Amino acid sequence: MIEDILSILSNTLIYMVPILLASIGEIINERSGVVNIGLEGILTLAAFTATVLTFTTGNPCLGLIIGLLVGTASGILHGVISVYLRGDQIICGIGFNAFAYGISVMGLVTIWQQHGASPPVDTLPMITIAGRYSISPLTILALLIAVIAWYWLFKTSSGLKLRACGEDPHAAEAMGVNVLRTRFLATILGATLAGLGGAYLAVGWIGQFTRAIAAGRGFIALANVAFSNWNPILAILGSFIFGFFDVLSTYLQIKVQAIALTYPLKAIPYIGTLIVVATFIGRARMPKALGKPYIKE
Amino acid sequence: MLKAIRDRIRAKFEDYTTTTIEIVASATIGLIVGAIILYMFGYDVIRCYSIVFTKGVRDINYLLTKASPIMMTGLAFTIPMIAGVFNIGGEGQLYVGALTSILVAYYTHNILLAATTGALAGAGIGALIALLKVYRGVNEVITAIMLNWTLYYIVLYLITNIYYDPTIPHQSIPVPEDARIGYIASPWGSIRATFFIGVVLALIAYYVLYYTKLGYLLRVSGLSPRSAKYAGFDPNKAIIYSMILGGAFAGIGGALLTLGYVPYIDTTMSIVFGQGFTGIGVALLGRNNPIGIIFSSIFFSVLIIGGQMMELLTGAPPELADVLTGVIVISLALPYAYRMMISYVRTRRMIQ
Secondary structure (H helix, E strand, O other): OHHHHHHHHHHHHHHHHHHHHHHHHHHHHHHOOOOOOOHHHHHHHHHHHHHHHHHHHOOHHHHHHHHHHHHHHHHHHHHHHHHHOOOOHHHHHHHHHHHHHHHHHHHHHHHHOOOOEOOOOOOOOOEEEOOOEEEOHHHHHHHHHHHHHHHHHHHOHHHHHHHHHHHOHHHHHHOOOOHHHHHHHHHHHHHHHHHHHHHHHHHHHHOOOEOOOOOOHHHHHHHHHHHOOOOHHHHHHHHHHHHHHHHHHHHHHHHHOOHHHHHHHHOHHHHHHHHHHHHHHHHOOOOOOOOOOOOOO | OHHHHHHHHHHHHHHHHHHHHHHHHHHHHHHHHHHHHHHHOOOOHHHHHHHHHHHOOOOHHHHHHHHHHHHHHHHHHHHHHHOOOOOOOHHHHHHHHHHHHHHHHHHHOOHHHHHHHHHHHHHHHHHHHHHHHHHHOOOHHHHHHHHHHHHHHHHHHHHHHOOEOOOOOOEEOOOOHHHOOOEEOOOOOOEEOHHHHHHHHHHHHHHHHHHOHHHHHHHHHHHOHHHHHHOOOOHHHHHHHHHHHHHHHHHHHHHHHHHHOOOOOEOOOOOOOOHHHHHHHHHHHOOOOHHHHHHHHHHHHHHHHHHHHHHHHHOOOOOHHHHHHHHHHHHHOOHHHHHHHHHHHHHHHHHO
């Protein structure tokens, strides 16, 4: 029993990473006033490119880097559209999700002639604790990034300026902050972190690309952003809870051994997320200018 | 007086021109990016596209039958959008509508009852999303996606464990023969009535949105929740009503799919999967206008069927349709950019 609990907990530390990285990224860009619901697409596309590069070079570190860069590129696209061209941020995100899914699956079919999943690739080594439990080095990195992001956003003046862009961009501009540039850079940074999360999904954990590899994690991260009240430290807690549902689902599928119940058990992460969010979100206060394009006077 | 009318006509005309430019430019950008990607992956671009646009429109009945459910999910996105809500839950609402219609049709053999309950089921899911938004402050996008996944697995559970067809493996029980939507004779051969039902419903949606008090409430709340409040409307009501209507349309989409196209759901969910998401593209390309949606649903139907034919003949993956949808949707997020472009061209012309 205790064995089981410990292994569930250590697995949660592995499962929570993509959600946490995507959440921190999204918190950064939402604090600056840009919402990016294309996280799901970034996770998928980064996972795909990371798998391809790891497959051809045999080096998962390179895969991680390319996934990160794909995130950066997605952020540039979303930033240009939502900050400089004043596009509709939600619609752009919806479109990006469809695009990223389409191109990744096209690549999957073209490169490997497979419709469901790529062949397995090497993954980053795990760190073993107490002989039997393993966590990923990326878990530690993600936790570190969360703390750094929190410190930056809430304890430094550049973080304050970033938050001002999301609360009252006109006041920020009057204070001498370049709102457009700040938002653009925040969007790129946010998407880059999501890209790292996506690459980890493929080459840090699962070890192959499957067409539903993101499995709603991008949206769970969005839920986590609101749950954590746009605070990276609280996002750690949120990711742990949402990652836990994911582990629980897998664990019960193995433990229960009833084929009939496989599908209801697979729904646990989504129902769980919905219940947690509906119970706790009520008091969350989002950045005031979130999702509204800034128009200079 | 005359001048005022002339100005109004001119303003309307400019509106239409801008909209047309937006639609044509977005579709073109989509096709160009699609071509680049096909080329990158090593496919014969010209052959692929010519297959998509010739084979895609060959069978009019198939084309229109495939267009009907996405026309409905398009409306399912548009009606809440007009009231300022993003309904990306059309996917889950359609699953529920499809399964409910199958079950009711199977047990009652009554086609009208089946379609109505399908619509009600979809409306229920829509209402749930709206209520969580209004009373619990949960963003509709998050609820919708979580429900899409949950409903996906619940429907799968039901069709594999309870409502499965004992004679054919991997399928749900079917809609009985006497509860399926029939054909109508036309100059292009017999066409399933599904499409015409869809068009009538789209016209009803247009009427409701632009000629009724409810439609006015939705539009005002969408444009400016604050003015709606001053005018004595409750914007929260607009959110709830629009999501109920939207959910109902997605539910009917599921009903049209199972009563009028494939009479069962298979355990790969391939028949229902993606219909809701395609509807978002349909709605946006139709510029959130029910009449525009009728046409854009046919365009997307061409892309989907053409994509399948392309896969059959060249081996190029049909997910090209997703790429095109994605790029078209992204390009449609940019009305400001197009307007800038148009005014730039216009000033250039004036200077010369």
